[in-house]
Amino acid sequence: MMIRLQHLTKKFNDFTAVDDLTIEIKAGEFYGFLGPNGAGKTTTIKMMVGLFAPTSGAISINGFDIQREPIDAKMATGYIPDQPFLYEKLTGREFLYFSAGLYKMRHAETTERIKEIADLFEIGSWIDQRTENYSQGMRQRIVIASALLHNPKVLIIDELMVGLDPRSAHIVKETLRKKSKDGIAIFMSTHSLPVAEELCNRIGIIKEGRLIFENTPDALHIMKDKYDGKFESLFLELTK
Numbered sequence: 001m002m003i004r005l006q007h008l009t010k011k012f013n014d015f016t017a018v019d020d021l022t023i024e025i026k027a028g029e030f031y032g033f034l035g036p037n038g039a040g041k042t043t044t045i046k047m048m049v050g051l052f053a054p055t056s057g058a059i060s061i062n063g064f065d066i067q068r069e070p071i072d073a074k075m076a077t078g079y080i081p082d083q084p085f086l087y088e089k090l091t092g093r094e095f096l097y098f099s100a101g102l103y104k105m106r107h108a109e110t111t112e113r114i115k116e117i118a119d120l121f122e123i124g125s126w127i128d129q130r131t132e133n134y135s136q137g138m139r140q141r142i143v144i145a146s147a148l149l150h151n152p153k154v155l156i157i158d159e160l161m162v163g164l165d166p167r168s169a170h171i172v173k174e175t176l177r178k179k180s181k182d183g184i185a186i187f188m189s190t191h192s193l194p195v196a197e198e199l200c201n202r203i204g205i206i207k208e209g210r211l212i213f214e215n216t217p218d219a220l221h222i223m224k225d226k227y228d229g230k231f232e233s234l235f236l237e238l239t240k
Contacts, residue, residue: 001025002061003031003187004060005059006022006057010040010043010047018043018047021044021057021211023214027153027183029186031185031186031200031203033188034205034206034235035206039206039207039239048061053067060073062076076152076153077156079156079157080155080156081143084142091129093128095131096117096146099150105150113150118145120171121141121172122171137168140163144175155176159190160176160190161190161195177199188200193235194231197220202216205239207239212238213238
């Protein structure tokens, strides 16, 4: 398994944010992680990328335990946070070189990858401007580009579509579809039910820190027909 969460629990004093969560994701699988606000989605992701330590349980990324082998686990991971962070006095190109350095990429390889990814995300006309001048959508494109720069085995996404215009959203979705087909394991938290239906081949729903549903979109289609045929109605029923 590329991603393995085993009996994962996170407590903040007496509050349990994530409660005995077990999920396994194979190479090439696109997993959608849904739930209402405060359900534990971002807390789960922050444990997966090493920003929070679990209270109990274990996390394995590409075969490496995130607590015992954090560098190896992180080298295999691309992370897209819900709020894109950039060093605003750097240009887009400088930020990508900085990101590549964190993953110990060679300079020649980085130069070639930046060219490829600038073309892919259509950021060539902006790449040499300081990121402080970027729109929200352009900032998000650069952050996604930096997460994919080192060809990670695992991609962890917290709210993909923040600030993306329709053109940017199309580019990003098509890129992620291809990456999934190429064998990357993708774990995506989202509030967008249509995006989850469109992209994911398995969906988990979390409520109050516990996984209450996990199945394929096809199974969801069958279940939602019991309501008014809408995923939104089924989601509201499951999480009420």
